[in-house]
Amino acid sequence: MAELRFTKDHEWVRLDGDVATIGITDHAQTALGDVVFVDLPEPGREVAEGEACAVVESVKAASDVYAPVAGRIVESNGALTDNPALVNSAPTGEGWFFRIEGVDAATVDALMDEAAYAAFVESLA
């Protein structure tokens, strides 16, 4: 399994070929608290890097999820519609949000690795 890369907006990215799977980090789900609803992008939508394309709602608040890389949405995680709590229980596994194809591997490489993200989170405390 490919290693995860991370953004300053607390998304994670896993690249397989030119398809990137995106979700929110464990730090993000902890900060949000119990997730009660996820609004996901329609497949086929072209997204730019940094574009808001999903929304995660906790009991308390709604937060945008951004496309960490440009490309075309190929799939959204329908399991989150029935069980949004997967975002809390398995943020980097079954709780993934959407997949983007046509992704430039270099833009994923340029994101933070796990150690850099851990240091970034530490710097926010």
Added chain:
Amino acid sequence: MADSPGESPILETPLSGLHRALGGRMVPFAGYAMPVQYPAGIMAEHLHCRAAASLFDVSHMGQAELVGDGAAAALESLTPADVQGLKPGRQRYGLLMTEQGGIFDDFMVANLGAQGTERLFLVVNASRKAEDFALIGAALPPSVTLRPLPDRALVALQGPAAVAAIATLAPGIAALPFMGVGAFDIAGVPALVSRSGYTGEDGVEVSVPADSAEAFAKALLALPGVQPAGLGARDSLRLEAGLCLYGNDIDETTSPVEAALTWTIGKRRRTAWDFRGADRVRADLDNGPQRLRVGIRPDSRQPARGHTPVHAPGGAVMGEVTSGGFGPSANGPVAMGYVARSHAADGTPLELLVRGKPIPARVAPLPFTPHRYAR
């Protein structure tokens, strides 16, 4: 919840140290550092309150005494509540008014008088206490004194097990009726207890001296079934209970009639019309208000937050959501907001414009979860 406006220093309640020791996540609210949640999380804290008993710190709220001959009459110049008819040992919810008939604040007033001495106990919102105390102070005759009580803490113990739990420390509390008030010695602390709260559950609010607050809160947390709960759960509990949050659901632009708070207007007050802003209230009652606060239930699982525009299906905007989110006990999204009077009947279809997309919703009866006050 609004952050504190401006750059004024953030205040702490007498329980700040305890909140941090319990792992509370502190956020600014109405100028105070308050726990939005503890490690259990908002969902668990909310459900615990409906199932057992939860302890909330509400020390940020303003407490004061109004003492002297004519105290109740003076307060009645600012509120349509029946204060003069409030019996000793009883408490009532009321509204302070603007000159234009809007809501200046909402508050609790208790009659602590005895042997012909008028003595009222007031609790007002944290975000409004400076304005409220200035307003009330300016309305008093020389015989009446307003005494703010900044050296007192206030905690709420709420839930179906709350009164049984605290009554193990002071058995007399179990005999208090809903909205009854009394002085008790609890775990060695002199406490003013009212059988009230803002969650829709049975429970008490307890005012204690600030320097005893931490020991007192720890004594309550040591009781079986009692867990701490933060502002997040307090907000979702009061929303499910259909209770207004000042600044969200009611403010200086909303009249008591529009806010569906006509029940706070005393019968005698509706014949004399001798309170600030009475003209608008009277007109709203005579003609019907333009808009009304109602419960709103989205048809799907998607929550609609405050300021979400409310439309007639396919039609023009007619109001907005004033409080909205996920109701853990309702197990779905719940909201309150203002709609045109023509669209205020239960079951009326509405459309909520969430992030530019219309989502179907309906007017729903309040509360979303039945009140379970002591009777």
